Amino acid sequence: MKTQDSIPTSKVARATQFLKTGAKIGGNYLKYNVKKIIDPTTTREELHQDNATDVYESLSELKGSALKVAQMLSMDRSVLPRAYVDKFQMSQYSAPPLSGPLVVKTFRNFFGKAPHELFDQFDINAANAASIGQVHQAFKNGKKLAVKVQYPGVADSISSDLKMVKPMAVTLFGLNEKDVERYTEEVETKLLEETDYDLELRRSVEISEACKHIDGLIFPKYYPNLSAKRVLTMDWLDGFHLKDFLQTNPSQEVRNRIGQLLWDFYDHQVHSLRQVHADPHPGNFLMRADGTMGVIDFGCVKVIPDYFYDNYFTLINPDTLDDDPLIEKIFYNLEFLVKEDKPSEKALFKDLFKQMIVMLGKPFAVDEFDFGDHTYFDSVYAFADELAKVEEIRNSKVARGSKDGLYINRTYFGLYSMLNELGAKVKTTRPDWLRSKKEMELMS
Structure with missing residues (x-):
């Protein structure tokens, strides 16, 4: 390359x-x-x-x-x-x-040494490169390591x-x-935050430890003595990125297994930790033929404020959509509606957001969801296309939706997209308070 x-x-x-x-x-x-x-x-x-x-x-x-x-x-x-x-x-x-000399310069700036002086072996050619940094393979004391080096400036x-x-x-x-x-x-x-590798190191250790009970998820060990503000060293994890993994033609059982790991990983972070690995793109997951999966890169973590969590996820409960005063209150709390709205705008946006919640909340409305169902995703994209044609939305001078929703929405869009590419059937576990009263009665 x-x-x-x-x-x-x-x-x-x-x-x-x-x-x-x-x-x-x-x-x-x-x-x-x-x-x-x-x-x-x-x-x-x-x-x-x-x-x-x-x-x-x-x-x-x-x-x-x-x-x-x-x-x-x-x-x-x-x-x-x-x-x-x-x-x-x-x-x-x-x-x-980046070329080798720039990588060496970064090491000298932060460690006062070239990488080959810190590691027993260091491949100066990057194994992969993304937006903020690139990863190199290294060895020390018999351990295979991944060393992430941030781009200068x-x-x-x-x-x-x-x-x-x-x-x-x-x-x-x-x-x-x-x-x-x-x-x-x-x-x-x-x-x-993502450019602060000291912060990423702390978060990586914290969230890895908090999610290690999920059987099948693999997290690397991190090495503070070989890390700095712009360099991060961890164990090397083997596995395939999503597209390469799919080219190995994995069985439906293995796809479902990995899909379930993705769902359980995010379910636990969102509802138990109230902070989430908010960068769910295929480059951050390493999938394996045995149905296990490595998780890397905790640079982008969204801490979910209590007010946002309570309002946002209340919308997932089907009972909420039948409670008009409650849903209107939540729409104002989450800035889907604003006090400057005219009655016609209020009615329009209230209806559109209710439709959106029903559509995007479908996986939460059942105990098992087939993310390989392309008709569902086609309907989501068709709805987005229709929204783009609504003149009131195009001409709106108001940015709707709490800024805290940006990374949460991004997280779920990324999760849904990966599950769709996997074609996985997933048990959509969720807290009981997100279930309707009718559903809870059937379970009791």
């Missing part, structure tokens, strides 16, 4: 890269419009493909928060055209890696990068400016 010898770190250099990308996108639109005049049957697919390639190549060179936002957007197939989703998914573990460029990403997201992807603004505020906070 081609390596990268330098990363633009100054604001001017990074802004210049964004401007170059903007110029390429403008050229792609010009090319598309000319083709459309010559051949009216020309579709926007080629335009999306060209733009997706140019945007991804640019963000890959910049690394950091810009590439991370692309990765996050790729997890929600209802937001972006397929060309962007396919391209941006590469940022999960296939971004161009990532932490310092987060705020300025997001300011530059915002207009691109609004114009290129047609996203609501107010929503993007609120989104980037929460993203900035989380990205600053």
Whole structure:
């Protein structure tokens, strides 16, 4: 794989890269419009493909928060055209890696030594590379290790990068400016946490310990003496990322087993720990033929505030939808509705959010759910397409939904998406208070 010898770190250099990308996108639109005049049957697919390639190549060179936002957007197939989703998914573990000299420089900055002086063996070529850092294989005292090295300048460029990403997201992807603004505020906070490997080390140990009782989940051991603010060392875990795993043609039983592990992992974090591994993309899970699964990368952890947890999950209980005063109160608490809404807007958004809750809450309404049911996901994407056409939503100047919901929604979208790709049937365990009174009576 081609390596990268330098990363633009100054604001001017990074802004210049964004401007170059903007110029390429403008050229792609010009090319598309000319083709459309010559051949009216020309579709926007080629335009999306060209733009997706140019945007991804640019963000890959910049690394950091810009590439991370692309990765996050790729997890929600209802937001972006397929060309962007396919391209941006590469940022999960296939971004161009840094060259050896930059890796050595990082080690000297934090340890005063080159990596080969710290480890018995250290592969200077990255095993995989993502948005914030890349992973190298190493050995020490007979142990096989994974060493995550953060890209230079990532932490310092987060705020300025997001300011530059915002207009691109609004114009290129047609996203609501107010929503993007609120989104980037929460993203900035989380990205600053993700670049702090000292914090990730503490969270990794804490959550791994709290989830070790889930039979079949494998967590690495972490090594503080070989870690620093921009370097994190842990045991090497073997396994396949989701797409590679599916190419081994696993049995339905094994898919179900891994799907159940994913569900149980998130169920325990959300409802027992009230904090969650909020980066559920395939690059963070290593699946094995025996139905076990390794879990890595606790850089992005969302602590769930009590007010949000109580309101958000009350909506999952089917009884709530029959209690109009309660659901209206929750919609205001979660900022789905705002006091400035006109009666017509209130009625519209209340109805739309109720439909959304019923649809996205379906897995919670049964004891076992078939995530391989493509008709369910087709209906979710169709609903998202319909929402995009609602004029009141497109023209709304209000960003709806609590900012605390951004990473929780992202977590469930990512979880649902992986379970769908696995085609897994899962026992959707949940706390009893999320069940309807009728369901509880049948269970008693």
